[in-house]
Amino acid sequence: MSRTLHLAEQLISCPSVTPEDGGCQQIIAARLAPLGFVCETMVSGPDNFRVTNLWAKRTSSRPGAKTLAFAGHTDVVPTGPLDAWTSNPFVPTERNGQLFGRGAADMKSSLAAFVTAIEDFVAAHPNHAGSIALLLTSDEEGDATHGTTLVVESLKARGEVLDYCIVGEPTSVDTLGDMIKNGRRGSLSGKLTVKGIQGHIAYPHLASNPIHLAAPALAELASITWDQGNEMAPHDLVAHLFPEGVFFAYSGCPWQRGTNENSNGLARQYLPRNSDLSVHTDEDLRRIETLLNTRPRKTLGWRTPAEVFTTGLR
């Protein structure tokens, strides 16, 4: 059996539903210490939510050495009903050449791979120029307030810098290594209180059913594209260039996007409604774009959109 698989199985055997670490970090620290890692456990969180964090570092003796850190978590999400599992989630089991157990994908196999990769690397390059570190937490699958955030804060406070960081979250689509993601944008959650008015069934017009009120509100929330991706990320870099301010329209409210609507009307002059758009090449569309951008507009004081745009950027 490979050392990575063996270690992954050891880690899966530790029940570590958030915020429990289940002893995973001890196993990892015991592997790293003989390689020259200084292992520091940071326990955090309130009494009813004790989180275990591990900061382990093999510091290079060379001045100004860069630090590569592996970041990850030992906790797993709750198992759900045990009888819905084919095998016990905390008993690693191999079936059809695959490893089953809670955390096999997210992310105990990754943790095992971190460790064995470090062992192999240090054995091959005992005097390499950089420092290697591991930042592990048992609070990633929960609210994640007492985990990585807290460790990063205390590292910052002592002037510890991570130059490079590899996060071992499972990201592949079909096979291992077919995808690398550049960060993740997180999620948004909140509480929605919908208040109704109680009433008698004989007088329904005097009552207000909160379930009926909740459904449209929920549909509206679900219809919003909250994040447009990287396109919008540097928004504040350009926002100050527009003295009128930057306005994000509500979804499903095209009348709030006057320019947009107007542009649609202009585009229609070249691409009439109901015409077959599939016959147009990219080149055709570029040509129409150029015509639109270089056409003087009354609303812009007879300047062209291209002029206004380039002036704005100056």
Ligand SMILES: [Zn+2]
């Ligand atoms: Zn994960």
